[in-house]
Amino acid sequence: MIKGQAAFIVQKRLASTAGLLRTPLYDAHVELGGKMVDYAGFEMPVLYKGQSHVDSHNWVRSKVGLFDVSHMLQHNVSGPDAANFLQKVTPIDLSILPENGSSLSVLLNNEGGVIDDCIITKHGDDKFYMVTNAGCRAKDLDFLRKEAERFNSVKHETFEGTLLAIQGPKAQELLQKFTNEDLSKIYFGQTKFLNLSPIKATVHLARSGYTGEDGFELSIPSTNAEEQAQALNFFNTLIQEYPDIVKPIGLAARDSLRLEAGMCLYGHELAEDITPIEASLTWLIPKTRRELNESSFNGAAKILSQIKDKSTTRRRIGITSKGPSPREGNTIFAEDGVTKIGYVTSGSPSPSIGGNVAQAYIDKKHKIGSNVKIEIRGKLRDAVIAKLPFVPSNLYKP
Structure with a gap:
């Protein structure tokens, strides 16, 4: 060469x-x-x-x-x-x-x-x-x-x-x-x-x-x-x-x-x-x-x-919710429904655990377990910040 x-x-x-x-x-x-x-x-x-x-x-x-x-x-x-x-x-x-x-x-x-x-x-x-x-x-x-x-x-x-x-x-x-x-x-x-x-x-x-x-x-x-x-x-x-x-x-x-x-x-x-x-x-x-x-x-x-x-100032984290599923681009607000704190990157109904799961970028001051609101189809929906992964991994390790 x-x-x-x-x-x-x-x-x-x-x-x-x-x-x-x-x-x-x-x-x-x-x-x-x-x-x-x-x-x-x-x-x-x-x-x-x-x-x-x-x-x-x-x-x-x-x-x-x-x-x-x-x-x-x-x-x-x-x-x-x-x-x-x-x-x-x-x-x-x-x-x-x-x-x-x-x-x-x-x-x-x-x-x-x-x-x-x-x-x-x-x-x-x-x-x-x-x-x-x-x-x-x-x-x-x-x-x-x-x-x-x-x-x-x-x-x-x-x-x-x-x-x-x-x-x-x-x-x-x-x-x-x-x-x-x-x-x-x-x-x-x-x-x-x-x-x-x-x-x-x-x-x-x-x-x-x-x-x-x-x-x-x-x-x-x-x-x-x-x-x-x-x-x-x-x-x-x-x-x-x-x-x-x-x-x-x-x-x-x-x-x-x-x-x-x-x-x-x-x-x-x-x-x-x-x-x-x-x-x-x-x-x-x-x-x-x-x-x-x-x-x-x-x-x-x-x-x-x-x-x-x-x-x-931000981190990737999980979100769980009920009702309509969060989708990419949905805005996330603090529990007050006014303060914008992040956005959804991916979301879907979860066949394994029920309800919806999503990944998002959120201001890292907001901790796991905190209640938040997601704007979906023009309405604010209740959601909770959750730890990833949603389903435990079953990887084959020694």
Whole structure:
């Protein structure tokens, strides 16, 4: 690689006649009666025939749901400067991340705002795998390209593949039927390359997910017609052979599941004018990175100052209510119904606990358990500030 030059390889998906992109599992969604919608430029299933939103949501909490998340962008980052590059654009400390370990992190601008959230996996001191959001694809690539120019030897490539999330308390029981690998020895935040019958190619498995339940995310090679057919066959086999425990699940339940689990969605809870500290993600900055100088990662001066001085005025927190559900943009008032103290970022009825749950940014002077008012459809509705997550996580840990 030429010194001072970063290599970028970006692969594109095939588009439909409507101009929307399709994942390798598209045909299965249609056959299963998926209601297809435009999501981040992709034709994605929001619900499936015969399933309500609540049915889908509760199924994942009790059994196993399959989520096609192939619309998300997968990256390989490698080279002598790969770690330094990733530690400049995120606050992660890759020296303490074990090999084949993964962690949530955030891409940061120079003001400490969040460009996107991501999952970073370490496969070696100079070899990393990263997943980012489809909706941020163009700006993420532009950002990463410009940042990589500061480093001598970084190779960055995106690649095509099927990304399948298997989520729910019976996820291990289901997936164990397709591999000789002992999945009980792989814990949350760990990854492994393994074989899954009947897929011929090696699959990257991560014990991870976006629901608060135990589960896995599988990156299945799908660069040619044969590999895509194998991925499609595997997806269909799971559903056809084990209909009592597994169903395909669409975007509607994915959103309510992550909302109950207190997880952020970019463009709602995360944005370029919100720092990780305001987003209640201080835990993403390990102590080893707080001890470094203020230029160690993008926006470090502001972020480290917010941690040290506790200078933020707002924080991401939960809200519970009855009646009409809060929605993005609803204004939150103090109990007096006059003083504005925040706004809703996401809201939904909660199938798991009843009533409504929402995430919001609220003046941090207002504590958990405080009564507030939310303006919904021109009326003030009663609500209570609540701790996140709303539903306890069931992650598989030692």
